[in-house]
Amino acid sequence: MKNGTVDHVPVFLELLISLASIVSVVIFVLLCGLCDCFSGKKQAEKQFLFDDEERGPERKSASVRPMKRTPMLTRKTIKDSESADGVGSQAESNNGAGKKRIPFRSLSAALLFERPDKKPAVASIQPNVGAAGSKNGLGEFPLDPFSGMDQDLVLMEDQEESLGRIQFSLHYNFTEQTLILKIIRAQDLPAKDLSGTSDPFVKILLLPNKKSKMETKVKKKKLNPTWHETFLFEGFPYNKLQERILHLQVLDYDKFSRNDAIGEVNIPLCDVELAKETTYWKSLLPSKKSAGKLGDILFSIMYVPSQGQLTIVVMKCRNLQAKDFTGKSDPYVKIWHMYKGKRVEKKKTTVKKCTLNPVFNEEFVFDVNLDKIRDTSFIISVLDRDRISKNDIIGSVLIGHKTSPLEMKHWNEMFAKARQPIAQWHLLKDMS
Structure with a gap:
C-alpha cells in the first residue's frame, strides 16, 4: 500500500504466471497425444505392409477368398x-x-x-x-x-520311389542235388521307356559266381509281367549251396543302348527253407x-x-x-x-x-x-x-x-x- 492505495501489480503478475502455466500444460498434453496418434498410425502401416508382403501377390486381390483349413x-x-x-x-x-x-x-x-x-x-x-x-x-x-x-x-x-516286387519259388531236390527256381511274376515296376512302360526281364546269378548267369524272356511293354519260367542249378551239394546267395535283378531291355537296371534282391540260401517248395514275395531294392x-x-x-x-x-x-x-x-x-x-x-x-x-x-x-x-x-x-x-x-x-x-x-x-x-x-x- 502506497499513500493509502492498494498495489495491484503483484496480484496481476501472479495471475498471468498461473495462466501461462495452465496453457503450457494443455499444449504439452495435446502435443503428446498427437505424437502417440502419429506413432500408432505409422506402426499400423508397417504391420500392414509386412502382412501384405508375407501374403504374396496372389492374396492382394479382393477376389481371392480366405483359405480354408x-x-x-x-x-x-x-x-x-x-x-x-x-x-x-x-x-x-x-x-x-x-x-x-x-x-x-x-x-x-x-x-x-x-x-x-x-x-x-x-x-x-x-x-x-x-x-x-x-x-x-x-x-x-x-x-x-x-x-x-x-x-x-x-x-x-x-x-x-517304389521299384515294385518280384514273386518266385525255391525248392531243393536232395536226390538229384538240384536247386529249382521258378520266376513267377513282378508287380508295380517303374516305367523306364518314354511310352510309360518297360520291357522287363530277370537276370539270375548264384553269387559269388558271376560268370554263370541265366535270364528270363523279355516281356514287352509291361509293368506287371508274368513269366512262370523254371531254372535248374544242378550238381550243387546242399552244404555248398548254403554258402551261396541267390541274386535276382530285374532290368529293362533296350535294343539300342545299355539295359537299365530296375531293381534287385539278394537271398542268402542259408536263410531259406529248401526242403519243401516255398513261394516268396520280395520288394526290389535299388541296384548298387x-x-x-x-x-x-x-x-x-x-x-x-x-x-x-x-x-x-x-x-x-x-x-x-x-x-x-x-x-x-x-x-x-x-x-x-x-x-x-x-x-x-x-x-x-x-x-x-x-x-x-x-x-x-x-x-x-x-x-x-x-x-x-x-x-x-x-x-x-x-x-x-x-x-x-x-x-x-x-x-x-x-x-x-x-x-x-x-x-x-x-x-x-x-x-x-x-x-x-x-x-x-x-x-x-x-x-x-
Missing part, C-alpha cells in the same frame, strides 16, 4: 538353405512364350530357404469342392474344385551300380481345369552327374509336352554355368484342355550345355497319367489339391 490333408512348406541365389529378386521376362523368371516370394512365403528362428510351417488344407463326387474324364473330382483357395507351394514328403548316379530334380506342377492350363515350375537340381572334364556341368532343363506319345511343344530354362546343384525357379505354362489331360505327359530332362559337341542328357523324368508309381502319385496329387503348385523331388533316370 481342416486337419485332413497335411502338407509341408519347402525348407532348404542350399542356395542364396535370387532372394528378393525382381521378376525377369524372357523372350520365350509362356516362360518367365519368378521371384521366390511369388512361389511361396518360404520357397527354398530356411527362415532363422522359425520352425517349418505345416498347414492342413482342404479344397473347396462344392459338389463333391461329380464325375468327369479324370475320375471323381469336381470340374472346378479350386475356387477360393490360396496358392502356397506344397512340398510332398520326400520318399524313395545305378542308385542315384544321375542326380535329382525338384519341380512343381499345377493344373487349372477351368482355364485349361498346366503350370510347371522348375526349381532346382542336386548332385547332378558331372559331364565336363572340370568335374562340373553347365546344366539346363528342357520340357517336352507330349500328347498321345507325340511331341507337341518344347520349352527350356536358362543355362547355369559350372555347377552340379543349379537353382532355376523358372515357370512354364502349357495349354492342356480337360478332355486331353488323360493322354498328356511331360518329359523333363536335364542336359549339359556343350558349345563344341552335342549337348549331353544327364537324366530325365517322365510324368503323366501312365508313368512310374512315384511320378503318377505326384500327377494325381496335382488334381487332388486345389489350385496349388505341388512340388516333389524326383530321381533322374536314363531314358536314352
Whole structure:
C-alpha cells in the first residue's frame, strides 16, 4: 500500500504466471497425444505392409477368398538353405512364350530357404469342392474344385520311389542235388521307356559266381509281367549251396543302348527253407551300380481345369552327374509336352554355368484342355550345355497319367489339391 492505495501489480503478475502455466500444460498434453496418434498410425502401416508382403501377390486381390483349413490333408512348406541365389529378386521376362523368371516370394512365403528362428510351417488344407463326387474324364473330382483357395507351394514328403516286387519259388531236390527256381511274376515296376512302360526281364546269378548267369524272356511293354519260367542249378551239394546267395535283378531291355537296371534282391540260401517248395514275395531294392548316379530334380506342377492350363515350375537340381572334364556341368532343363506319345511343344530354362546343384525357379505354362489331360505327359530332362559337341542328357523324368508309381502319385496329387503348385523331388533316370 502506497499513500493509502492498494498495489495491484503483484496480484496481476501472479495471475498471468498461473495462466501461462495452465496453457503450457494443455499444449504439452495435446502435443503428446498427437505424437502417440502419429506413432500408432505409422506402426499400423508397417504391420500392414509386412502382412501384405508375407501374403504374396496372389492374396492382394479382393477376389481371392480366405483359405480354408481342416486337419485332413497335411502338407509341408519347402525348407532348404542350399542356395542364396535370387532372394528378393525382381521378376525377369524372357523372350520365350509362356516362360518367365519368378521371384521366390511369388512361389511361396518360404520357397527354398530356411527362415532363422522359425520352425517349418505345416498347414492342413482342404479344397473347396462344392459338389463333391461329380464325375468327369479324370475320375471323381469336381470340374472346378479350386475356387477360393490360396496358392502356397506344397512340398510332398520326400520318399524313395517304389521299384515294385518280384514273386518266385525255391525248392531243393536232395536226390538229384538240384536247386529249382521258378520266376513267377513282378508287380508295380517303374516305367523306364518314354511310352510309360518297360520291357522287363530277370537276370539270375548264384553269387559269388558271376560268370554263370541265366535270364528270363523279355516281356514287352509291361509293368506287371508274368513269366512262370523254371531254372535248374544242378550238381550243387546242399552244404555248398548254403554258402551261396541267390541274386535276382530285374532290368529293362533296350535294343539300342545299355539295359537299365530296375531293381534287385539278394537271398542268402542259408536263410531259406529248401526242403519243401516255398513261394516268396520280395520288394526290389535299388541296384548298387545305378542308385542315384544321375542326380535329382525338384519341380512343381499345377493344373487349372477351368482355364485349361498346366503350370510347371522348375526349381532346382542336386548332385547332378558331372559331364565336363572340370568335374562340373553347365546344366539346363528342357520340357517336352507330349500328347498321345507325340511331341507337341518344347520349352527350356536358362543355362547355369559350372555347377552340379543349379537353382532355376523358372515357370512354364502349357495349354492342356480337360478332355486331353488323360493322354498328356511331360518329359523333363536335364542336359549339359556343350558349345563344341552335342549337348549331353544327364537324366530325365517322365510324368503323366501312365508313368512310374512315384511320378503318377505326384500327377494325381496335382488334381487332388486345389489350385496349388505341388512340388516333389524326383530321381533322374536314363531314358536314352
